[in-house]
Amino acid sequence: MDDKDASDRIPDTPLFDRKRSLAGYRINKMAMGLSKPENREAFRQDEGAYLDRFGLTPEEKEAVMSRNWREMVRLGGNLFFILKISAVDPVRITEIGAHQAGMDHADFLRDRLGKK
Amino acid sequence: MAKLIGGLGTSHVPSIAAALDKGLRDTPDWKAFFDGYIPGQDWVKEHRPDVAVVIFNDHGNTFFLDKVPTFAVGCAEEYRPVDEGWGPRPIAPFKGEVDFSWHFIDTLVENRFDPMICQEIEVDHGLQVPMELFWGRPAEWPVKVVPIFVNVIQYPIPLPSRCYEMGRVLRQAIESYDSDERFVILGTGGLSHQLQGARAGFVNPEADQAFLKDIADNPDKLAAMSREQYVEMFGSEGAELMMWLVMRGAMDRDVVVRHKHYFVPASMTGAGMIVMENKEAAAPAAAA
Numbered sequence: 001m002d003d004k005d006a007s008d009r010i011p012d013t014p015l016f017d018r019k020r021s022l023a024g025y026r027i028n029k030m031a032m033g034l035s036k037p038e039n040r041e042a043f044r045q046d047e048g049a050y051l052d053r054f055g056l057t058p059e060e061k062e063a064v065m066s067r068n069w070r071e072m073v074r075l076g077g078n079l080f081f082i083l084k085i086s087a088v089d090p091v092r093i094t095e096i097g098a099h100q101a102g103m104d105h106a107d108f109l110r111d112r113l114g115k116k
Numbered sequence: 117m118a119k120l121i122g123g124l125g126t127s128h129v130p131s132i133a134a135a136l137d138k139g140l141r142d143t144p145d146w147k148a149f150f151d152g153y154i155p156g157q158d159w160v161k162e163h164r165p166d167v168a169v170v171i172f173n174d175h176g177n178t179f180f181l182d183k184v185p186t187f188a189v190g191c192a193e194e195y196r197p198v199d200e201g202w203g204p205r206p207i208a209p210f211k212g213e214v215d216f217s218w219h220f221i222d223t224l225v226e227n228r229f230d231p232m233i234c235q236e237i238e239v240d241h242g243l244q245v246p247m248e249l250f251w252g253r254p255a256e257w258p259v260k261v262v263p264i265f266v267n268v269i270q271y272p273i274p275l276p277s278r279c280y281e282m283g284r285v286l287r288q289a290i291e292s293y294d295s296d297e298r299f300v301i302l303g304t305g306g307l308s309h310q311l312q313g314a315r316a317g318f319v320n321p322e323a324d325q326a327f328l329k330d331i332a333d334n335p336d337k338l339a340a341m342s343r344e345q346y347v348e349m350f351g352s353e354g355a356e357l358m359m360w361l362v363m364r365g366a367m368d369r370d371v372v373v374r375h376k377h378y379f380v381p382a383s384m385t386g387a388g389m390i391v392m393e394n395k396e397a398a399a400p401a402a403a404a
Contacts, residue, residue, distance in 0.1 A: 010348050012314035017271040021181055032180050035199050070314075079311040080176035080269060087201030093131070097316040097384055112317030113381040 016078050024076020027064065030054035031077070034084035043088050067091070070100045118216070118293040121163055121300060121397070123363045123371070124156065125331060125390040128172060128245040128304045131383035133205060136248060149387060152377035153249050159374055159391050160250045166297040167213045169220075169262040169286065171279075171362040172242030172304045173269065175200075184270045185232035187282070189224070190239075190263040191217035198238035207244060207253060213260035216293055220262065223289035229282055232265075239263055246304045249389070259300075268305070268356050273343060276358040280339035283365020290366070303363030305356025307378075308349070309385035317384055318351045324386040325378060327357060332373045332392055335364045354386075370395040 008014060021028075030051060033039040043050045051061050063071035064085070072082050083093065098108035109115040135146045142150075177198045179185070195210040224231055243263055251257060264282075267273055283301075290299050307324040310316055327350075330338050339361055346355040375391040 009344065010315075010352075013310065013347060013352050014313045015271055015347065015352065016269055016312075021270055025181065028176070028181060032176060034201050035177065037199075037203070040201070073312050078176065078269065084201035093311070094317075094384055097311065100312065100316040101314055103317075108317055113319060113384060114321070115381060 014073060020076045020078075022076070024078060026054050026056050027060050027072060027075060027077040028081040030056060030064070031081040031084045034088060040088050043085075068099075069096045070102075073100060118167075118290050118295045118297045118299055120287060120290050120366060121165060121298045121393065122159070122374075123301050123303070123367045123390075123392045124246075124250060125303045125328075125360045125363060125388070125392075126153075126156075126246045126249055127306060127382065127385060127387040127389070128242045129309075129382050129385045129387060130175075130200070130241040130245065131385075132245050132387075133241050133248065136253070137205065146382075149379040149382050152379055153389055155375040156250055156377070156389050156391050157252065160300075163300075164298065165259055165300040167216060167262065167299045168247070168259045168302055169264065169290075169299060170243050170246060170302045170304065171264045171266060171359045172246070172302075173266050173356060173359065175240055175242060176269065177240035178238050179265075181270060184267050185265065186267050186274050187229065188232035188234050188237075188265040189217060189221050190234045190237050190261075190265070191221060192235055192237060195237065195239045195243070195261065195263060197244055198240050200240055205241075205244065207248070208256055210239065210243070210247065210257055210261045213262050213297075216289075216295070216297075217262050219293050220286065220289040223292065224282070224285055227285045227288070229285060234265075237263075242304060246302050250302075264362065266359050266362070268359065273355065274358075275343065276341055276346065276361055277339045279358050279361040280335065280365040283362040283367075286362065287366040301363040301366050303360030305359045306350060306354050307357060307386040307388045308351050308354040310351030311353050311384065313352065315351070319380055319384070319386045320349060320351070320354075321378075321380050321386055323349045324380070324388060328376055328378060328388050328390055331360055331364055331390060332371050335361065339365070367392060368394040368396060372398045
């Protein structure tokens with residue numbers, strides 16, 4: 001599945017449709033698990049083992065473990081779920097945005113968000 | 117019968133909650149944003165609503181993708197803050213207006229809306245933040261709440277026109293409710309923002325300002341727009357704005373705008389607030 005899927009009529013804007021939801025189910029379920037303190041602890045202790053509990057494919061696992069946000073979204077991850085990873089391993093949402101936009105964080109703040 | 121005294125619209129960005137939790141209210145990033153809400157807070161203090169109907173979306177906190185209700189209505193005694201990953205926020209639980217919730221659910225179904233009925237459910241920042249923006253952070257909330265959850269994440273999301281129609285049924289439910297309680301309705305979400313894809317960070321201040329004008333003067337236009345138009349104009353997550361149409365659909369055609377505020381960026385979002393009253397019910401002196 002590519003970011004420029006035929007069903008996405010608005011450029012660079014992945015809509016969370018049936019296909020993405022099905023593709024991303026494992027990643028999103030894993031991330032949803034981080035709503036529980038015991039799972040956050042398990043993620044901290046042994047991230048690979050925690051991810052295995054949800055049956056992530058090697059490709060999905062690699063995307064999560066390398067904090068490759070763009071790739072996680074490409075694989076069907078939805079920001080509202082995968083953002084919970086940042087509760088365990090802190091990163092600003094604007095950094096996640098900049099990463100997906102392929103921009104330097106300072107440029108992203110200035111050029112996309114109009115921050116002075 | 118119960119009375120609708122106002123329609124409020126506001127963003128519900130989670131970073132607003134984080135800014136409050138971290139004591140950042142008066143920092144350069146946030147001061148102008150929060151100061152803009154003071155007139156809205158004053159309006160609430162002056163008009164003393166008893167009940168707040170809050171239309172919002174869960175953000176993958178209460179509902180997972182295994183069960184996704186298009187519309188869900190809470191009818192619980194109490195709504196506690198849900199753990200979004202950082203632990204539940206230390207704010208007072210919200211008290212429910214249980215009798216009205218059931219009356220509203222009855223009225224919805226009689227009008228061919230069939231919501232999920234939730235007797236035990238937690239609420240995320242989508243409800244928390246609007247309440248804090250208008251009522252501050254009291255030890256106990258001075259209003260009861262009625263949460264309406266709208267799915268704006270998993271496609272197919274509902275049509276904007278459907279949200280608008282639900283507002284009409286909400287008005288009918290309020291005006292047929294045997295009580296002397298005073299109601300406000302909070303439409304929440306938006307304004308423009310996009311969190312996903314290479315267009316992440318998209319904001320559209322011009323479209324946001326136009327929305328804040330149209331929601332008062334030309335809601336039919338906003339209700340007639342397609343979901344794709346919302347996404348294109350306001351970003352993938354900016355489509356949340358259609359939830360303001362539930363609030364607006366409950367109001368008269370002619371409204372008076374009491375207060376309006378716009379600020380960009382609140383984190384990654386164009387953030388806005390509006391306070392409206394029905395023109396007919398508005399005090400003549402203030403309406404002039």
